[in-house]
Amino acid sequence: MTATLRDIRLPLALLGAQHGFDGVEAQGCLRGDALFREGRLVGMTRAAPTPQGGRILLPRLVEVHCHLDKCHTAGRLDAAGGDLAHAIERTRRDKDNWTGADLRARALTGLEEARAAGCALIRSHVDWGDTAAPPLAWHVLQEVAAELPDMTLQLSALTGVDKMADPGFAAAVAGNIPQGQSLGCFVLDHANVDAGLRNVFAQAAARGLALDFHVDEGLSPDLNGLERIADVALGTGHEGPVLCGHACSLIHRGGAEFARIADKLAGAGIAVALLPMTNLYLQGRGTGTPTARGITKAQELVAAGVRVTIGTDNVRDAFCPVGRHDPMRALELAVLAAHLDPPFGRWLPAVTTDAARALGHAPIPLSGARVDDLLLTEARDLAALIAGAPRARLTAASLRREDRR
Ligand SMILES: [Zn+2]
Structure with missing residues (x-):
């Protein structure tokens, strides 16, 4: 026909x-x-x-980074605003409300937005608890993923890199993640970062899992998790897909220092996710209007041969009180936040073909x-x-x- x-x-x-x-x-x-x-x-x-x-x-479209366990909670949270630490604390308190029915209903609302936006593939992070056993949200979202008739939902465990420094904990967490899904952790100003990263990479390699990091989600020039991740990837010859989200502190790296880090990322095949919504809301906070913007160096990374993707991240929760799951909307915001000038064709792979590659899927x-x-x-x-x-x-x-x- x-x-x-x-x-x-x-x-x-x-x-x-x-x-x-x-x-x-x-x-x-x-x-x-x-x-x-x-x-x-x-x-x-x-x-x-x-x-x-x-x-x-x-x-x-491909949504490379969202949080279906947290989304659509803003309506019941107490006073809004605050920085990353405030958002984490307010989410911790809201978790008392995370019953199976609540998680399912909110996730389905988020997925309906993604469907309306034209998404085929979505990666959602799932907050892991203090124990190695999966949280309720992991089970609920696995069920939701299995029932989706028209989209692929890939889940990524979001642990703390300090906890993953315990090899037993890392192995137990990774053991709960089926093939085709992703292992990840939060890398900020934690202790034992290098030991945690080595364990995370070892588990991903042994089990064939994709990797995803929330890394350097801050504007402090002292944050250097991105380069440490690249060092472990290169040192171990890691071959699986690795995606690093945020990388805001890269804004402080210029000249030879930026070139060195970007070279390592390109050499290791590590992709970076630009997440303008949550970064613009949480970063650069003081009193009143911000004077600094939280965004990574997308243009420079692309010029250095690093694959850059663009994602939605948080939607109407403690981390970002507005938005909807739509990668094209994230791209539109990235145009403003990161000065992604026309011609725009070069940025479309960041929400389609390159985005799929970054998640370990074949591009279409x-x-x-x-x-x-x-x-x-x-x-x-x-x-x-x-x-x-x-x-x-x-x-x-x-x-x-x-x-x-
Ligand atoms: Zn995130």
Whole structure:
């Protein structure tokens, strides 16, 4: 069976193999009639632009970093505001409310937002407790993940790196994580960072788990967890996917020091997640209006060959009282927070193909993508796409309707 979507734009940064794709190239997109065969996008032919045409087609999105156990609690929390330490403490108190029903309902609300945003793959962190046994939230979210008909939910255990310095604790935590999921920890100003990191990497390597770190989530120039993670990865020859979120203190590293750290990250194949929402809310706090912004050096990391992804992080909880699960919205905010200038095509992999790679999944480029792996948007240019133009998942039925237009 064949079908044609008339007058479509395909972002070149997401196209993949170009064989069979012939269109007019402009502003980072290839424009023409998109051809489908046997349920896949297989080519493009040149065609005259139409007055109402030129809509952008893109792969479904990837959310690299969120917290479905914490999300949508803001409405019941006491006085809002405060820094990272305040958010952690307020969340600790709220955990008395985390029953199975509460966790499930809030997670499903978050996932509905992700579905509406066009997500195919989502990584959610899950706060681990003081014991090695999984918390209730881990069990509930595993159940939710197994029931999802149309999205892949990957879970990542969020432990403290100081606790993981105990090899027995690290092994017991990792032993509870099924293959295909992720092991992670919080690396800030903890004790025993290097011992904790060595254990975390050893467990991930032994069990084939992806790794994910909340690292240097602060603006103190003394934070250096990012380089220590890269050192362990390089020292052990680690081959699995490693994603480092936040890395705010990298803002203080310049010149040879930045180049050294970025070289290590690139050499180890470590990806960095830019998380503008939570960072802008929690970092640089004093009294009144902030004078510093919490964001990592995305432009410089990309220039140094480091894979950069962009995620939503916290949604309407103690860490960030606003937002919704939508990676495109996170990208829009990153444009402002990190001065990600046009042309915008180069930043689309951060919420699609490169984001999938960072989670250890195969990327889905446009070329050869299955119909239901695609989003048809109302955007006629990349700025409109990032600004939130309506997007909907393509289906065999909607493709048939479009084919007759
Ligand atoms: Zn986070």
